[in-house]
Amino acid sequence: MVEATWFIEGNDVMAGLYLGIDLGGTLIKFALLDDALIPKGHLELPTPVQKGPDEVIDMMIYGARKLLHQQGVSSSDLSGIGVASPGPIDFETGTVIAMPNIPGFNDIPLRARLADALGVETILENDANAAAMGEAFCGAGKNADILIMLTLGTGVGSGIIIDGKVLRGCHSAGAEIGHMIVEPNGEPCPCGQRGCLERYSSAAAVAQYARRLIENDGRQSTLSKILKKHGDIDASQVNDAQIAGDELAKEVWDRAMYFLAIGCINLARLFDPEVIILGGGMAKSGESLINPLRRYFNELHWTLTEPKTSLELSTLGSKAGVIGAAVIAWKTFGK
Amino acid sequence: MVEATWFIEGNDVMAGLYLGIDLGGTLIKFALLDDALIPKGHLELPTPVQKGPDEVIDMMIYGARKLLHQQGVSSSDLSGIGVASPGPIDFETGTVIAMPNIPGFNDIPLRARLADALGVETILENDANAAAMGEAFCGAGKNADILIMLTLGTGVGSGIIIDGKVLRGCHSAGAEIGHMIVEPNGEPCPCGQRGCLERYSSAAAVAQYARRLIENDGRQSTLSKILKKHGDIDASQVNDAQIAGDELAKEVWDRAMYFLAIGCINLARLFDPEVIILGGGMAKSGESLINPLRRYFNELHWTLTEPKTSLELSTLGSKAGVIGAAVIAWKTFGK
Numbered sequence: 090m091v092e093a094t095w096f097i098e099g100n101d102v103m104a105g106l107y108l109g110i111d112l113g114g115t116l117i118k119f120a121l122l123d124d125a126l127i128p129k130g131h132l133e134l135p136t137p138v139q140k141g142p143d144e145v146i147d148m149m150i151y152g153a154r155k156l157l158h159q160q161g162v163s164s165s166d167l168s169g170i171g172v173a174s175p176g177p178i179d180f181e182t183g184t185v186i187a188m189p190n191i192p193g194f195n196d197i198p199l200r201a202r203l204a205d206a207l208g209v210e211t212i213l214e215n216d217a218n219a220a221a222m223g224e225a226f227c228g229a230g231k232n233a234d235i236l237i238m239l240t241l242g243t244g245v246g247s248g249i250i251i252d253g254k255v256l257r258g259c260h261s262a263g264a265e266i267g268h269m270i271v272e273p274n275g276e277p278c279p280c281g282q283r284g285c286l287e288r289y290s291s292a293a294a295v296a297q298y299a300r301r302l303i304e305n306d307g308r309q310s311t312l313s314k315i316l317k318k319h320g321d322i323d324a325s326q327v328n329d330a331q332i333a334g335d336e337l338a339k340e341v342w343d344r345a346m347y348f349l350a351i352g353c354i355n356l357a358r359l360f361d362p363e364v365i366i367l368g369g370g371m372a373k374s375g376e377s378l379i380n381p382l383r384r385y386f387n388e389l390h391w392t393l394t395e396p397k398t399s400l401e402l403s404t405l406g407s408k409a410g411v412i413g414a415a416v417i418a419w420k421t422f423g424k
Numbered sequence: 425m426v427e428a429t430w431f432i433e434g435n436d437v438m439a440g441l442y443l444g445i446d447l448g449g450t451l452i453k454f455a456l457l458d459d460a461l462i463p464k465g466h467l468e469l470p471t472p473v474q475k476g477p478d479e480v481i482d483m484m485i486y487g488a489r490k491l492l493h494q495q496g497v498s499s500s501d502l503s504g505i506g507v508a509s510p511g512p513i514d515f516e517t518g519t520v521i522a523m524p525n526i527p528g529f530n531d532i533p534l535r536a537r538l539a540d541a542l543g544v545e546t547i548l549e550n551d552a553n554a555a556a557m558g559e560a561f562c563g564a565g566k567n568a569d570i571l572i573m574l575t576l577g578t579g580v581g582s583g584i585i586i587d588g589k590v591l592r593g594c595h596s597a598g599a600e601i602g603h604m605i606v607e608p609n610g611e612p613c614p615c616g617q618r619g620c621l622e623r624y625s626s627a628a629a630v631a632q633y634a635r636r637l638i639e640n641d642g643r644q645s646t647l648s649k650i651l652k653k654h655g656d657i658d659a660s661q662v663n664d665a666q667i668a669g670d671e672l673a674k675e676v677w678d679r680a681m682y683f684l685a686i687g688c689i690n691l692a693r694l695f696d697p698e699v700i701i702l703g704g705g706m707a708k709s710g711e712s713l714i715n716p717l718r719r720y721f722n723e724l725h726w727t728l729t730e731p732k733t734s735l736e737l738s739t740l741g742s743k744a745g746v747i748g749a750a751v752i753a754w755k756t757f758g759k
Binding site for chain 1: 593598617682
């Protein structure tokens with residue numbers, strides 16, 4: 090009791106810390122932010138996917154304690170924990186309904202498990218929403234009233250932040266920008282629709298389309314050699330090839346940029362955001378992504394006004410989710 | 425002073441009235457709501473378009489006073505006035521930048537003009553946003569946390585209400601759902617884009633497409649006779665013809681419903697609204713609109729979940745805007 094009082098009144102550095110945890114299929118990331126949203130420490134641990142949910146949760150608790158210890162603080166210095174998780178979440182009960190990459194991680198009351206173990210109030214959020222919150226408060230979208238983040242990876246993840254709040258929708262099914270239809274009767278999507286944005290502009294879609302043109306249509310490309318050697322190609326190899334002048338790679342990359350621009354124009358028409366931020370694996374291609382995207386965006390955009398929404402690369406990179414998780418804790422449990 | 429006090433304390437019916445004014449190119453509408461959003465009176469007057477802005481504003485003031493007089497109240501009983509206006513508005517200064525249908529109505533400080541003349545606090549809003557607010561609080565969208573309204577007329581007007589607030593965007597350019605691209609490289613739109621929703625699913629687009637198929641493509645249709653006789657056709661005639669089994673009319677109507685469903689699916693994916701409300705001239709076709717729209721919406725919708733957003737016809741009809749204007753006054757100036 091006395092010690093707690095001493096911490097709060099006598100040492101501001103110790104009070105008002107927020108822990109973010111980003112639970113991914115490969116890594117669990119941890120980040121500590123203070124009350125001014127200044128990063129105070131960061132840690133990454135492997136996700137023990139094969140060992141099941143209990144071991145995964147134990148690793149989250151272990152990592153949280155380890156980071157706190159490294160920073161010379163304890164869980165009593167935390168004002169809240171935010172956890173970013175992929176897959177569907179029941180926000181009311183704080184339950185992870187399913188984790189696509191962790192077998193058996195179904196209907197796990199993750200919020201209560203962590204809060205009980207660490208003795209700190211905890212909140213769950215979808216990882217794409219968390220990444221958007223991270224960029225909104227600590228990254229490329231600082232001070233934006235409306236910010237949209239697209240994470241270009243296996244799919245197109247997305248988060249929409251309006252006035253500092255995540256747009257979640259009436260049935261927790263909003264902000265699924267990857268499933269905006271950008272080509273009626275277009276590419277079939279596992280979701281059951283056709284022509285979803287993520288069938289054109291995700292890293293996976295880029296690689297798949299290149300492969301299809303080579304394997305099914307017998308098209309010539311420098312990518313054929315990589316495909317033969319490794320049995321697969323990825324989006325960054327397509328980008329390398331298109332930079333080197335490969336015609337097929339240029340066509341594939343161009344298609345992804347074209348439909349991504351259509352998607353961004355639609356977001357500008359509907360939300361009129363300050364900024365649309367591009368993150369995820371494909372954003373590592375930097376100018377190869379942002380330059381043609383901006384070009385198509387400007388070219389296909391209405392002429393009633395100049396484009397006002399800016400398109401920017403993520404500045405937090407792979408840390409957007411974990412920082413955003415801590416930001417959500419700060420928003421929820423801070424004064 | 426004594427009288428004012430008496431009104432507020434002694435007679436609740438007199439206190440907390442809100443006046444809505446909907447300034448259209450043909451009619452000016454007036455509606456009075458009480459504090460519980462119960463309609464207390466309604467009036468319509470012709471818009472003196474040809475006489476210029478001053479006469480139009482005088483008619484607004486005259487109509488406001490007339491409706492108050494009819495209801496046995498005065499402007500001192502009003503807690504606020506909301507004005508719905510088409511065209512771009514500078515919300516900060518309360519200025520109508522341009523009125524598409526009223527020549528000379530440019531850069532008019534309408535808010536100040538009405539507030540000064542009537543001695544009541546006044547707020548301006550875009551007419552499509554006002555209609556959405558009307559449906560959200562008094563119509564088909566009661567109690568919806570997120571509601572979207574599409575007004576199918578000359579274009580596709582739209583309003584998006586999130587938690588009782590109009591989504592306006594960072595540069596007052598949001599909620600332009602009519603200019604969502606639903607067909608890449610599709611029909612050219614005067615806005616400068618191609619494939620905008622309103623080029624397919626507005627009343628004007630339906631009529632234009634039927635006419636094009638008849639006149640340019642030489643297609644056979646029962647609509648040819650109407651076109652020859654009157655020099656034009658409209659969407660309701662296309663609807664009549666498709667109900668009667670005309671093949672061309674069926675094709676035209678079907679195309680409008682298909683793209684409208686694509687647009688609604690995209691809205692469901694992005695906003696996950698409780699309800700999307702269809703209003704405007706084309707909504708008068710009732711089941712001819714809502715039934716095929718729902719069919720396509722269900723058919724093209726993802727299969728990850730059942731559709732949760734419902735599609736409904738407007739219940740306020742042509743009064744949505746004026747009632748919404750009064751609702752906005754209630755939201756802004758009410759306790």
